Amino acid sequence: MMLLILTKSPFIKALPGPIEHASIILTQDAVIAATLPLSLTDYHKIYALADDVSARGLTNQVNDTIEIISYAQFVALTLTHQPLVNW
Amino acid sequence: MKNLAVINSSAPYGCSNYRESIDLLLANASYDRPVALFFVGDGLYQLLNNQAPETIEAKDISKMFGLLDLYDIEDIYFCQQSLTQRNLDPQSLLVEGEVLSPQQWFAQLARYDQVVNF
Numbered sequence: 001m002m003l004l005i006l007t008k009s010p011f012i013k014a015l016p017g018p019i020e021h022a023s024i025i026l027t028q029d030a031v032i033a034a035t036l037p038l039s040l041t042d043y044h045k046i047y048a049l050a051d052d053v054s055a056r057g058l059t060n061q062v063n064d065t066i067e068i069i070s071y072a073q074f075v076a077l078t079l080t081h082q083p084l085v086n087w
Numbered sequence: 088m089k090n091l092a093v094i095n096s097s098a099p100y101g102c103s104n105y106r107e108s109i110d111l112l113l114a115n116a117s118y119d120r121p122v123a124l125f126f127v128g129d130g131l132y133q134l135l136n137n138q139a140p141e142t143i144e145a146k147d148i149s150k151m152f153g154l155l156d157l158y159d160i161e162d163i164y165f166c167q168q169s170l171t172q173r174n175l176d177p178q179s180l181l182v183e184g185e186v187l188s189p190q191q192w193f194a195q196l197a198r199y200d201q202v203v204n205f
Contacts, residue, residue, distance in 0.1 A: 009098050009129050011172075029101035032132065035174070051142040055100060057135035061174075 001044060003081035006030035016087050018042035023081065025074060026066075027052055035061040049074060090121035092199035095130030100145040105133050108205035109151045116158040123162035124155070125196060126184065128169050130205075134180035152181045166192045 002022040006015070010033040016024070019042070026034050026048040034048040035058050046066045053059055053068060062068065069077070078084055093112045099105040116122050126134065133148055140147050155163070163184035165177055170186065177186050187195060196202060 011129055029098045032098060032129065054139045055143040055145060056132060057138035
């Protein structure tokens with residue numbers, strides 16, 4: 001399965017898709033998207049990087065459909081997905 | 088002396104704008120120059136409580152905003168539309184500011200001689 005790696009605020013760069021057969025990971029300023037209404041049906045899974053979420057004080061606002069993951073889990077995802085796409 | 092408005096329009100911590108804007112603001116205020124701080128768009132995310140930037144080794148912006156009082160910077164303005172789009176409550180932000188409609192916000196901005204947007 002394809003993994004899209006997002007780094008920019010959704011207000012600066014629109015989210016890709018919807019793409020049912022891809023997962024996305026929110027990193028850097030893209031974690032802002034985790035606080036907005038997102039439909040899980042738009043993607044296979046939505047992940048957000050824990051350190052980037054907590055750095056920005058967004059932990060309490062994160063949408064239920066999103067799985068918060070560590071750097072180690074991020075690395076694991078890059079090994080189980082193909083292709084990896086920087087978005 | 089010409090007055091100065093600083094606009095924060097970018098999110099922390101993806102780029103260094105959040106640091107440069109507060110440095111410029113405080114440097115000018117320290118010379119008793121009349122300054123104001125405007126927030127719009129993703130810039131409002133700089134004012135969230137419970138930020139923990141040490142997890143990504145960034146500078147803690149919330150401590151810098153604590154200095155606004157010390158420098159007597161009281162003219163702070165928020166864009167209502169940006170707050171609504173982001174589901175942010177102005178009461179829960181790190182500093183108090185006046186919430187203005189986009190039109191009022193730009194009308195207020197127009198009162199300044201010089202404007203720098205970060």
